[in-house]
Amino acid sequence: MLPKNQRIRLAQDFTATVRSGARTGRRNVVLYARVRSDEPLGNNRFGFIVSKAVGNAVNRNLVKRRMRAMAAQFTADAIGLDVVVRALPGAADVEWNELHQQVRSGLDSVLRKSGAKREKGL
Template identity: 85%
Template sequence: MLPKNQRLRLSQDFTATVRSGARTGRRNVVLYARVRSDEPQGNNRFGFIVSKAVGNAVHRNLVKRRMRALAKQFSADATGLDVVLRALPGSAGTDWNDLSQQVLSGLESVVRKAGAKHEKGS
C-alpha cells in the first residue's frame, strides 16, 4: 500500500491529470502525468484505473497490486508529479516481468513529457 500522501484520491485530481497531463501508452497500460503547480517539489502521487474490462475482481486486484508495487519503486524520486496508470484489458494476462518493463519504461517517458509540457507552459 502506498502512503496516503502518495495516492491520488480525489476525482478532480484524476480528471486534471488525464485531461491536461502528458500521455504515453504501452501494450497493456496507458500512463498520464502532470506536474502539480501547488506543490512542485513534493511527493509523487499515483492513481490507478482498472476497469471491469480487465477481468473479474481477482484479476483486477492482481493488476492493481502489481502497479502499486511498481509505483512504490518509482516513487523514490520526489518531483511533485501526479501520475495515473490505466490498465488495459490485456494486462491481467501479462506476466510480472513484461508488465513491470512496460510500466517502468512508460513512467520514464511520461515523466519526461510532463516535464517538457510544464516547461513549455511556464
C-alpha cells in the same frame, strides 16, 4: 500499500491528470503525468484505473496490487508529480516482468513529456 500522501484520491485530481497531463501508451497500460503547481516539491502521487474490461474482481485486484508495488519502486523518480496508470484489458494476462517493463518505459517517456524535474542520479 502506498502511504496516503503518495496516492491520488480525489476524482478531480484524476480528471486533471488524465485531461491535462502528458500521455504515453504501452501494450497493456497507459500512463498520464502532470506536474502539480500547488506543491511542486512534494511527493509524487500515483492513481490507478482498472476497469471491468480487465477481468473479474480477482484479476482487477491482482493488477492493482502489481501496479501499486511498481509505483512504490518508482516514487523517487521525480518530484511533485501526479501519475495515473490505466490498465488495458490485457494487463491481467501478462507476467510481472513484462508489465514492470511496460510501466517502467512508459514512466520514463511520460516524465520526459511532462517536463518533470528528475531527482539527482536518476
